[in-house]
Amino acid sequence: METSRLDRVTAALHGRGMAGLALMPDANLTYLTGLTFHHGKRLTLAIFPADGSQPCFIIPALERTRAEASSSIPMRYFPWADADGPVEAARAAMEAALGPALRGMPLGVEYTALRVMELRGLEAAMPGIEVADATDLLAELRMAKDADELAIMEQAARIVEAGLARAIGQIRVGMTERQLSKIVSEEIVAAGGEGESFENIVASGPNGANPHHSNSDRAFVSGDLITIDCGARYRGYISDTTRTVALGEPDAEARAVYDLVRRANEAGKAAARPEASGSEIDAAARQVIEAGGYGAYFIHRTGHGIGMEVHELPNIVAGSDAPLVPGTTFTIEPGIYIPGRIGVRIEDDMVITADGARSLTNMSRELLVIPA
Ligand code: ZN
Ligand code: ZN
Numbered sequence: 001m002e003t004s005r006l007d008r009v010t011a012a013l014h015g016r017g018m019a020g021l022a023l024m025p026d027a028n029l030t031y032l033t034g035l036t037f038h039h040g041k042r043l044t045l046a047i048f049p050a051d052g053s054q055p056c057f058i059i060p061a062l063e064r065t066r067a068e069a070s071s072s073i074p075m076r077y078f079p080w081a082d083a084d085g086p087v088e089a090a091r092a093a094m095e096a097a098l099g100p101a102l103r104g105m106p107l108g109v110e111y112t113a114l115r116v117m118e119l120r121g122l123e124a125a126m127p128g129i130e131v132a133d134a135t136d137l138l139a140e141l142r143m144a145k146d147a148d149e150l151a152i153m154e155q156a157a158r159i160v161e162a163g164l165a166r167a168i169g170q171i172r173v174g175m176t177e178r179q180l181s182k183i184v185s186e187e188i189v190a191a192g193g194e195g196e197s198f199e200n201i202v203a204s205g206p207n208g209a210n211p212h213h214s215n216s217d218r219a220f221v222s223g224d225l226i227t228i229d230c231g232a233r234y235r236g237y238i239s240d241t242t243r244t245v246a247l248g249e250p251d252a253e254a255r256a257v258y259d260l261v262r263r264a265n266e267a268g269k270a271a272a273r274p275e276a277s278g279s280e281i282d283a284a285a286r287q288v289i290e291a292g293g294y295g296a297y298f299i300h301r302t303g304h305g306i307g308m309e310v311h312e313l314p315n316i317v318a319g320s321d322a323p324l325v326p327g328t329t330f331t332i333e334p335g336i337y338i339p340g341r342i343g344v345r346i347e348d349d350m351v352i353t354a355d356g357a358r359s360l361t362n363m364s365r366e367l368l369v370i371p372a
Contacts, residue, residue: 005032005141006048006055006073012137013050019105020098021048021134022122026113027308028138030236034072037063043086043121046075047097050105056093058086058121090125102126108134139313143305144327149237150351153307153329156193156239157349157360160232163188165363168245173222173372177202177215180228188232197231197238198310208244208343211300211335222248222372225258225342231310240306240331241361242347248372257294257336258344258367264288264334265346265365268302268316272332272350272357278303278320285334294336303331306349328352329360 009032013021023029023046025037033055037044042060049055054076059067061079068077076096080089098107107122111133122129145153167184181202188196203213205224220226224247231240244258268285282302289298305312306329314320316330324330333347349360 007052008141009048009138010050010052012141013048013108013134016108016132016134016137017105018050018108018132018134019102020050021108021137022046022114022118022131023048023110024114024118026110028110028113028142031138031142031308032073033075035067035070036236041117042082043080043090043118045090045093045118045121047093047107049097053097056097058090058093060086086121087124090121094122094126098126102129106130106132108132108137110135110138136313142307143313144325145307145329145351146327149307150327150329152235152237153239153349153351154360156197156232156234156237157241157362159192159234160188160230160239160241161361161363162191163193163232164228164230164241164243166191167228168243168368168370171220171226171245171247171370173247174219176217176219177204177207178217180220180226181215184228184230188230191232193232193234195233197233197240200228200230203227203229203343204247206340206342209337209339209341210343211337211345220247223250224248225250225254225344227343227345229345229347236308238306238308238310239349239361240310240347241349241363242333242345243363243365243368244344244346245368245370247370249369250367254342254344255367256292257338257342260289260292260294261334261336261344261346262365262367264298265332265348268332268334269348269350269357269359272324272352274326274352274354274356275323276352277323278314278316278330279318281332282317282320285332289334289336294338297336297338298334299337300335303333303347303350305330324352326352326354 271284303316335345
């Protein structure tokens, strides 16, 4: 599995005329090597040559044993000790990986991840080095998941749904958003999650109208809609789901808004298939809400890619025109937000299959009314 990922990186580097790729500890390094590091203060960089030869790893000496034991691919190690500093090790690694010069080609780095420390380290090791942004290259490679990744993501979806269902079962009048948030978090871990994939959102009553609401001490009252957005982390991958439930009988407009969002969620999922674009899926979901007269209240994109991170490619939004391929995983999460009054969002995790698409999350989307 990892070998073929490396082959795909090599091919992509060739295609973009890059001499190689330098990765600091982050999701992409984990994706290619299986290694996980915290973002430390000691220079740690893996150099992947475009010619497909073994990657060279600039690594603090104290981390070497662990890295060698747990890397899923063979690498050449260039350890450095605190007393010496990293420059000599970095120079040796760069020369071994790329030759004494880059022959006019830039070295790919992630503009969205690399820090000034890593960039200065590369420049000190190879004065005059040119870098180019490889953020998209890796994001595109990671979009389509293989069978192993999908199996893990499916489990991450099952875990969050088990946790969320148990949390919903505990909702009652007088409970606060923060109290429910804590329950959601604990139930996700109890269901087998290694943690939450992000800090959950519990938005009740008028707070539901803010898609990025910060959980408050507002206590639930009868008639509230309560939107819960949460995810589980599991073996390096995440899930991300949202359900909106009613506490006590909702009013007619709340029911109508809920129904519109549920149909938009369905329409978005029905539009998901190989060759469809994020733009088309967004339009399919959005059209339902616009036709219902609430277009102005659907104020965000329909979804985003998911995988090792909560926000990956593809974006499910106008202008995202690349055709999706089987294995691509993303959310469909339309919502309606009426300021000061109510909010509804229904979010599922999807995967494009050979002949359509499948939802990894399967909790009921019918409006659940909790007796108040
Ligand atoms: Zn979400
Ligand atoms: Zn999401």
